[in-house]
Amino acid sequence: MVADKPTDSANQKNEKLDVLKSTQTVVKKALDKLGYPNEVYELMKEPVRMMTVRIPVRMDNDQIKIFTGYRAQHNDAVGPTKGGVRFHPNVSEKEVKALSIWMSLKAGIVDLPYGGGKGGIVCDPREMSFRELEGVSRGYVRAISQIVGPTKDIPAPDVFTNSQIMAWMMDEYSRIDEFNNPGFITGKPLVLGGSHGRETATAKGVTICIEEAAKKKGINVEGARVVVQGFGNAGSFLAKFMHDRGAKVIGISDAYGGLHDPDGLDIDYLLDRRDSFGTVTNLFKNTITNEQLLELDCDILVPAAIENQITEDNAHNIKATIVVEAANGPTTLDATRILSERGILLVPDVLASSGGVTVSYFEWVQNNQGYYWTEEEVEEKLHKVIVKGFDNVYRTAETRRVDMRLAAYMVGVRKMAEASRFRGWI
CATH class of the missing domain: 3.40.50.720 (NAD(P)-binding Rossmann-like Domain)
Structure with a gap:
């Protein structure tokens, strides 16, 4: 039996639902609206670095299972890349690429000194034991350790990952680095250098x-x-x-x-x-x-x-x-x-959804300076950052006569483009 080929209309619908392609479409539109040449889009349409890793983990049944993991670093013109790590059975390279672009945009919109990063492991944590989750968390850090760090790329929690998983990852990185460096990762428990207000x-x-x-x-x-x-x-x-x-x-x-x-x-x-x-x-x-x-x-x-x-x-x-x-x-x-x-x-x-990366930035700053803020201080700083970002996007939408999504992309890509231009990349 030969399977029917998808129709043209089905292909068009799938293309419209393609997260990476739709993201690239709006990035291109934003750059065109701002008057940047096509080479800027060519730089920004894909991550500057994409790593695929294979993670062997001994499961509770004593069998070795190989997990696939990804880490994308979209653009590091402004500073180190930053973004979460998700554990989900549907994680894909294309999704991780798109999410890393979104992280660059979020950082640009709220004016953080970051580019975007994102990671993921193809697994279903709902079907894994505590010990198995620890194994895959530590294995992932070992696999990507050469391209991450507090001045390179800073992971954080995402879908089906939490402060405990961040703690395991921080511990594994500290073993490799031979130095206790809490700024390697954010979303940690408070006792390990986490920030008040990160969970919410x-x-x-x-x-x-x-x-x-x-x-x-x-x-x-x-x-x-x-x-x-x-x-x-x-x-x-x-x-x-x-x-x-x-x-x-x-x-x-x-x-x-x-x-x-x-x-x-x-x-x-x-x-x-x-x-x-x-x-x-x-x-x-x-x-x-x-x-x-x-x-x-x-x-x-x-x-x-x-x-x-x-x-x-x-x-x-x-x-x-x-x-x-x-x-x-x-x-x-x-x-x-x-x-x-x-x-x-x-x-x-x-x-x-830029509140998460904003308080992650606050956590990283606190780790670097060794001085920690109260929850009230974190919330006050967060409010100022988000209101400023909202006002900037809303004003851009009104003055440029575009919708809020395109306005947000315009604000986000401008910072990356200018940083890349001053560095001589474009």
Whole structure:
């Protein structure tokens, strides 16, 4: 039996959902809008360095399993590269490349002295023991140790990685380097040089963006109807922060479905019952689909799950006034255009989720100087950085008459382009 070949329309749809290609498309558009020649795009469309590694780990059944890992370093013209390491069965080289470009953009938007980096290991941590996770974490650091370090490339947590995994990685790097260097990695436990506010940083940054966007649209956050897709680290903290600010969180979801209550959900109750992977809806009988959740009538919609959730197929059905992307790439380019044409204010991922890299930068600074800030100091500094970044992007969107995504990319690429120009690279 011969399998049918994909149709042209199917190929076109897959191309539109290609995260790397769509990222490159907007980077090219931003550089063209700013008047840079094509060679600048040629430099920025791919990481300057991409490493693929093979990691042997002895599993609990005494068998050796080989894991594939990646580390991308997009652009180091401004400074060392920076970005998380994710553990997920669907990690791919193309995804890691795209995410490293996004990290460069985030750093540029909030004016951090970094380029973008990203890493990942193809594995399912939900099916691995504590000892196996430690083995793959340490093996990954051994494999990439020559290209990372506090002045080269600084890893951090990402999907399905946490402070414990960062601690193992820091310990392994310290053994190799023969020097206790906490600045090698961020997102560490406080006792190992972590920063106050790091665990909630992404959600705090999204919350600040929601507050700034609400001001632009004349919406009072207190009493606003909020829907959050995704109840993992960012989504759950965000739901809590919005609830504490008096917003009415009327919908949340996880990978298995969503919960909806037009009078507002009991967020504290749900937080008490979610598991470590952000699952909570399996405890309830009356659920809705993620597709239905996205189309709920609300003031503020926050996609905080996975990519390609708002597409040209459902963008016309989005009823929110503001969409704030807490996840990476949840809205396709066609959907971005549709939302913009409908007057919906979309705060793009490269701006909205920059709180994580900002507080990671704060942690790195504290490690380097050996002096640590209080949680209040961290939050105050974070607020200033995110508000400045939001204002810069919003002003660019208005003066250049472009949507917020293109404006954010324009702000992000400009810093990289100018640093590369002064270095004589272009």
